Amino acid sequence: MVAPTRKLWFDGDVNISIRRISGPEFSIAAPRLVDIYIAAMGYSPSVRNQRIRAWREDTRLPGFTAIVAATHNDVIGLAYGFLGTRETWWDRQLRKGLQADGHDDEAIRDIAGDYFEIAEIHVRPGLQGAGVGRRLLTDLLWNAPARIALLSTPEIPGEDNNAFGLYRSFGFHDVLRHFHFDGDTRPFAVLGVPLPLEHPSSRRDR
16 A cells, blocks of 8 residues: 555645655665755764765665655655664664663663664754644655654753754654764654554544
8 A cells, every 4th residue: 555645735735746666776875865954953064975875875775765745846844764673783882782771681672672763754944843744744654664763862951942842743653862962962853653543633642
């Protein structure tokens, strides 16, 4: 079963389509998608070529799924992920962090044994906070074949940004906080949510 193309309206007059793309399509679009990532995260353009190569490598991972948001002439957002596997750097970092946080082997298996990794979700600056990220995340996790979804996001004082607001609205809970990935000085939060995803409109305040 294939998720349908979805539509939403931004500022009342710009039609935005949300759709899944294949691995080959993602590889072709990778340079443009990485540019959105760099702009959204405020990274140096020097990382561009390395990220393009890494993202194209990710299309080979099991369960690879990619979603894009686009207007009639431009891509404005993306999300992609895949099934967690012991072969990825992120999985090894996750297990290392859980162990350092005091989780025993059974607890680590419970968290990391069957998950879908949300590798990236980004919306072009200037269009954030308008519901595009919500649609990207909803469609990315639609029918994801795992027990939970996991992601990492930079720590922000008071969780005061669009990313944390989006994740909390979907019911993401803390898995690790103030975790440092190897080679990155910034602290990150690792968050998780049970699957199948409960749509935010159906959630009651807890």
